[in-house]
Amino acid sequence: MIRVALPEHLRTLARIQGEVLLEVSGQATQRSLLNALEAGFPMLRGTIRDHVTKKRRAYVRFFACQQDLSNDLPDAPLPDAVATGAEPFRILGAVAGG
């Protein structure tokens, strides 16, 4: 199972407490993970990536294993620690200053 940590606003929207556990078929990638997440929680469609282009929203970030994976290709394999559930895949809003 893959562990996904959502930001508070999206947990509220999806009525989730704590992390989401996802079963992802095939290789674990950003695309397959987000497909599984949106299938389980349709209200999240459009909040993390564009409905049509599937491009990450500009102020959303993907972190895991102390790395910024935001700009990785959608079909790049996720780190083994994420794929095995040892580490969570973190989705968060970019820092907004000012």
Next chain:
Amino acid sequence: MSGVRVLVGTRKGAFVLSSDGMRKRWEVRGPHFGGWEIYHLKGSPSDPDRLYASQSTSWFGQLIQRSNDGGKSWEPVGNQFAYEGVPGTHLWYDGTPHPWEFARVWHLEPSLTDPDTIYAGVEDAALFRSSDGGRTWQELPGLRACSGSAWQPGAGGMCLHTIVLDPTDPARIFVAISSAGAFRSDDAGKTWRAINRGLRSEQIPNPTAEVGHCVHRIAMHASRPNVLFMQKHWDVMRSDDAGENWREVSGNLPSDFGFPIEVHAHEPDTIYVVPIKSDSEHYPPDGKLRVYRSRTGGNEWEALTRGLPQSDCYVNVLRDATAVDSLDPCGIYVGTSGGQVYASADAGDRWDPIVRDLPPVLSVEVQTLP
């Protein structure tokens, strides 16, 4: 006993303010959707328990929320706003073509007769309609086809912020778009034409151009749908022929810049504006928050000040942040960028704050309940 429900959209959530028909004691509920910008929320005229809210942030984009119990509980519905066909381009700030890009929903206008039908005015400017309670949205592309390639955003973005439905003719819809102007459809949104004759805007190269005018708000009284009132960027305007021709009715206002305009619920010639000092100084003249009322359909205005701050007041009142109820006497409501919502239960003669310390208010709507 009758009552009112005031729906307030703010920079950081939605609030529902409720009172009985006396409009003296208020219950404040919220924030709903705390932390999100609520550009607008509005109830269905045909089912007052059906509410819709536009919820967005720069981080997570656009959501539409729906309530079936008067705002006690909410459920997210459809949030995919896809422009019809190849979206094409409008003019960018530098005059080059720029592709249409959806940013947010500015205004929601439920059908007058069907709680499942609702219109959404969006940025970049376009009009969408849902016929299934907000689950799916379809663009009415004839509006952009009419002159969209020539529209150019102003500093506030290119948004469709006003939707007025004609209660006597279901096929007639009016909309207004920032820095583009006013438009009318007589065939339920299939085709559109600009209705800006008589507007004069010194901020554009041709001050009397067919499009390019920064219309801020249009208001209509249900009993007289051919009479429209407009608060333009500068100038308060009136049309007596459904927008075919406009004439200025700014009269003795201290400033004719402003955002909202309202019509009294029972007196079609009584109208309200909130003068703002200028297009760069978005606060009231002289530090005094004054709502101005005309009982003559424009030109002759009186300042309404009792209960409103008359010194050191530098708030703004945005285009969707005023509303009237339909009780007798008519109530009028004003929300400010300082987080206050002021209410008058006597058509503007005397004002009291319902709340003082909300986040900046983006929109105010009122439901008059049986």
